Amino acid sequence: MKKVLRFAAASTALVLFGIGSATARADCETDEVIKIANMTWASAATLAHIESQILQTGYDCQTQLIPGDTVPTATTMAAKGQPHIAPEFWMANAEEIVREGVESGMITIAGEVVQGGSVQGWWIPKYLSEAYPDLKSVHDLPKYKHLFPDANDPEKGRIYNCPPGWGCEIVNTNLFKAYELGSSYVNYSPGSGAALDATIASAYKRKKPWLGYYWGPSSILGKYDMVRLATNPHDPVLDACNREAECENPHAGGFNSSQVNTLVISALKDQAPSVYAFLSKVSFDPTVYNELLAWGDDNKAEPAQVAEYFLKNYPHLWQGWVSDEAADKIRAALL
Incomplete structure (x- = not known):
């Protein structure tokens, strides 16, 4: 384990980025706690922490990571408007639910997280x-x-x-x-x-x-x-x-490539246009994404630590997602 890259301890990241803070920041465009689905696989959990840290530090918003998975998250977003964000959503796994949510006006597809899909x-x-x-x-x-x-x-x-x-x-x-x-x-x-x-x-x-x-x-x-x-x-x-588990006549076809998108409830897009603008720009080249996840695996790092490593080592990427003001705040926090 490369101790120097773990930023001393997880608590450092919590203090630096204000994760778990109980008070919403005055400059955020919404007074609501922005709830982010923390999916069960490594890439989605890492991205949830990246977006949480950027929103807290760059946009002065209060965030909360909540447990999530593909179908339950899409269902509650479409029906209840919660959580506010699903950072890495594999569309092929719940396409009909998302389509219904978009048609009802509850869900907006913000952008393509993985360029070219999975x-x-x-x-x-x-x-x-x-x-x-x-x-x-x-x-x-x-x-x-x-x-x-x-x-x-x-x-x-x-x-x-x-x-x-x-x-x-x-x-x-x-x-x-x-x-x-x-x-x-x-x-x-x-x-x-x-x-x-x-x-x-x-x-x-x-x-x-x-x-x-x-x-x-x-x-x-x-x-x-x-x-x-x-x-x-x-x-x-x-x-x-x-x-289908009981498929009587399987077809000798192939594996589909799923679009991987950021889902946002439409109310957040309306309330916090700057936040939505950031979320709509989050996008990874698959090679870079795999490289980042490999670093996390090699260093046995938690998603919050991988997120901070990303912010420290990939500024050329995330600075293109955020406003100049937000970028200044994040860089200052990383010093």
Whole structure:
């Protein structure tokens, strides 16, 4: 752990940026406590802290991070106008709810957080791709099953599925069936996201073959050079069944790329136009996002610490999101 980059302790960040302050600042355009959804995955939690710190320090607003997840957050924003902000919202996972919220006037889509959207698919390490240049697509997998022997069924290869309970687990399972991989591979559950990460780290350390599902933005794609295997194109209509656990006829399609946006309740846009202007400009190149998340993972840093590291080390990025006055305040706080 690089102690010097952890800014002494988490309490330093709390004092520096006023997180948890009970008094709203006079200069904020709204007297309300701005509630920000703190999602359960690393990139979303980091972005929630980045936006909270910028709003508190640069715009003199009082903020509160509240627990959130994709469908519950979209539902309460559309129905109740709470929370005020969902910093990293994967649209494909609750598109209909968001559409209804936009049509009712409750929700505004502020901007695209991840430029070009998310990525997901089946990956192999780059060193393996270089060693076997003909292994380029899912269709090539049967003849390369010997590279990925399953410990319990060594006559078959092993492909790591999405963590159990996640929506992508269903999609992976249906694609596994649709591509008729059952005769040559085991559809293996990693048990958890952490366990899945550990298998990739172990394979890379030993330069061993690895095959499985992953997504970005993520710290893993920031730390390890991975190559995504080609699939048939994603078809929104034909692939719709792949999202259903009881899909009778899975389609041999592909993984969709989800837009990743900032959602804001429309009332905040009206009450605090400067705040909304900032939120509408928050945007990351995926490579930079992955790099930031990898730093957090390598340093075992909490999201608040990753947020402060970002503000200290990426001023060329966040200064383009905020007003000149807000930038001055944030720079002064970081000294």
